[in-house]
Amino acid sequence: MDLKRFFIHKRKTDFRHFLTNFRKINENEVVTLLKYETKKTWVDHVLKNIDAFLLDHAAAEKKAAGMAISMISHYPDKPHLVKIMANLAIEEMCHYRSVIAFIYSRQKQLKSDQKDEYIHALHALMRKGTEAYFLDRLLIAAIVEARGAERFSLIANAMEKGKLQKFYHQIAQSEQHHYQLFIELAQFYFNPTDIDKRLNYLLQEEAKICKSLPIHAKLH
Ligand SMILES: [Fe+2]
Numbered sequence: 001m002d003l004k005r006f007f008i009h010k011r012k013t014d015f016r017h018f019l020t021n022f023r024k025i026n027e028n029e030v031v032t033l034l035k036y037e038t039k040k041t042w043v044d045h046v047l048k049n050i051d052a053f054l055l056d057h058a059a060a061e062k063k064a065a066g067m068a069i070s071m072i073s074h075y076p077d078k079p080h081l082v083k084i085m086a087n088l089a090i091e092e093m094c095h096y097r098s099v100i101a102f103i104y105s106r107q108k109q110l111k112s113d114q115k116d117e118y119i120h121a122l123h124a125l126m127r128k129g130t131e132a133y134f135l136d137r138l139l140i141a142a143i144v145e146a147r148g149a150e151r152f153s154l155i156a157n158a159m160e161k162g163k164l165q166k167f168y169h170q171i172a173q174s175e176q177h178h179y180q181l182f183i184e185l186a187q188f189y190f191n192p193t194d195i196d197k198r199l200n201y202l203l204q205e206e207a208k209i210c211k212s213l214p215i216h217a218k219l220h
């Protein structure tokens, strides 16, 4: 695996710059503005415990679909968001369906959901107040999608060739697209200066959260 192939922008987040530079490098790479680079030790641990990772991944996809449905429930007055979230919920459930197919083909069974400390810590950063809360929800969702894109890409690049590797390459691209969707939604409802300032802060906090969490065979 060549970790250098996955790069993280070090420059100050500039939302306008970001939009023009958010692009697919090639089919096996993703680009995000994340400020913490996942370590090779995490990738190695996941590859040694791929069955456990698949179970956690399935739960994450199901929660992502639930999050999209929850956005629809909270913002029925925002048709642009509702249409995008309806598509996203379906796409996340398609991911879920693919992951459980891999789990069952390996003769494993699903387990009850566990608390996701990473998501919990990010949610604790959400501000109160209708507008601030809405912007934070969009930006935190974007960051979660970006982290998924980064980690699925790292796994795919480190894996032996095969169906599962192909799946992780595809899903990395899909999660990167979701990251873009949430940033574009933020741009639709908020001004670039507010987005830039808040996104920078949340990215810094997300980096601290990632550093503080133990390495285990989970997405986060
Ligand atoms: Fe997904």
Ligand SMILES: [Fe+2]
Binding pocket: 064, 092, 145, 148, 174, 175, 178
């Ligand atoms: Fe996603």
